[in-house]
Amino acid sequence: MTAYGRGEASNKNISVTIELRSSVHRFREVQIRVPKGYLSLEPRIRKTISQSIARGRIEVFVHRITLDSTHQISADPLLGERYLLAMQHVAKRIQREEEAIPFSSIIDKPGVLVIKEELPNANLEWVLVETALEAAIDHLQNHRAALGQESKDRLVPLIDLLQQKRSQIEEQNEHISIYLFERLETKLKRLLGAQYNPKRLAQEAAVLVDKSDVSQELLKFRSACDRLSGIIERIEPLGRKIDFILQDLSREINIVASKTPKHEISSLIVDIKTVLEQIREEAVDIE
Numbered sequence: 001m002t003a004y005g006r007g008e009a010s011n012k013n014i015s016v017t018i019e020l021r022s023s024v025h026r027f028r029e030v031q032i033r034v035p036k037g038y039l040s041l042e043p044r045i046r047k048t049i050s051q052s053i054a055r056g057r058i059e060v061f062v063h064r065i066t067l068d069s070t071h072q073i074s075a076d077p078l079l080g081e082r083y084l085l086a087m088q089h090v091a092k093r094i095q096r097e098e099e100a101i102p103f104s105s106i107i108d109k110p111g112v113l114v115i116k117e118e119l120p121n122a123n124l125e126w127v128l129v130e131t132a133l134e135a136a137i138d139h140l141q142n143h144r145a146a147l148g149q150e151s152k153d154r155l156v157p158l159i160d161l162l163q164q165k166r167s168q169i170e171e172q173n174e175h176i177s178i179y180l181f182e183r184l185e186t187k188l189k190r191l192l193g194a195q196y197n198p199k200r201l202a203q204e205a206a207v208l209v210d211k212s213d214v215s216q217e218l219l220k221f222r223s224a225c226d227r228l229s230g231i232i233e234r235i236e237p238l239g240r241k242i243d244f245i246l247q248d249l250s251r252e253i254n255i256v257a258s259k260t261p262k263h264e265i266s267s268l269i270v271d272i273k274t275v276l277e278q279i280r281e282e283a284v285d286i287e
Contacts, residue, residue: 001147001284005140009131010067016125017063018132020140024284025057026243032060037120041129048130052137055239056144062129064120072116080112151282152232158279159229162249165272166225169256170218172265214256221252228279242283249276 005020030049032042049058083106088098107113228245231238253276257269 001144001151003140003143003147005136005138005143007132007135007137007139009128009135011128013067014120014125014128015065015067016128016132017065018129018136019061019063020136021059021061022053022056022140022144023059025055026284028053028055029057030060031058032062034060034062035064035120038062038064038122038125038129040122041126044126045129045133048133049137052141064125072118074114074116076112076114080106080109083109083112155232155279155282158275158282159225159232162272162275162279163225163229165268165275166218166221169265169268169272170222172268214259217252217255217259221249221256224248224252239283242279246276246280246283 001022001024003022005022006017008015008017010016028050030046032045034042034045045060045062049060084101087101087105090096091098091101224245228242228249231241231245250273253269253272257266260266260269
């Protein structure tokens with residue numbers, strides 16, 4: 001997601017325009033480009049942005065246009081006189097009339113007239129910069145909010161699908177004890193033959209079922225899914241909260257994957273991991 005914002009402020013002498021560009025980033029990263037004379041304002045600009053924007057890569061472009069001339073012209077008459085004396089000396093040497101030396105040829109010599117641009121007073125102009133910056137931030141936030149709402153709208157069906165897959169795993173988990181018992185019984189009968197002992201089977205099955213029990217993990221997974229469904233419509237920065245919930249969901253489903261022996265559950269786990277990745281891709285567009 002790339003969002004844009006623009007703000008402008010001016011007085012009778014100066015016009016300041018600030019453009020913002022925001023792109024996806026897990027944390028907040030601010031890059032500022034200011035004109036000469038505004039370098040001292042960078043910390044203030046960074047602080048103002050940090051107070052309003054929680055995360056994203058924010059590029060700041062500050063443009064300053066003078067509506068009146070800020071150039072100053074200074075003259076060095078002594079240097080001009082030296083140029084004239086030197087030119088007169090040359091004129092005598094080559095037998096030329098000294099009066100023929102034009103005034104413009106002296107004025108045009110380097111250093112006789114010097115044009116200097118007056119640097120801006122950054123502290124005095126901060127009011128203009130701050131006004132333009134706040135307008136640009138408001139514009140950017142509105143654009144980000146619109147894009148974020150679009151992402152939220154796409155998240156709702158993904159969360160519903162996640163809940164559906166979670167319910168299917170819970171249904172499969174209810175039959176896992178029977179599945180493990182039957183699989184173990186078949187294996188023991190094949191290996192032991194006549195020495196098969198039903199009591200030993202019950203003991204081994206109990207140990208195996210205990211090791212494969214994912215009830216607690218599925219309970220935590222359900223809780224995290226409910227938290228994700230609950231916060232998605234809140235009007236507040238949600239990006240990092242969604243990140244943390246996704247970390248919880250990934251951790252629990254990985255534990256389930258490591259414990260479960262049933263093919264049907266393994267297939268559902270792959271589907272859930274795919275949905276989690278899709279949710280993560282959408283969540284980066286939400287502040």
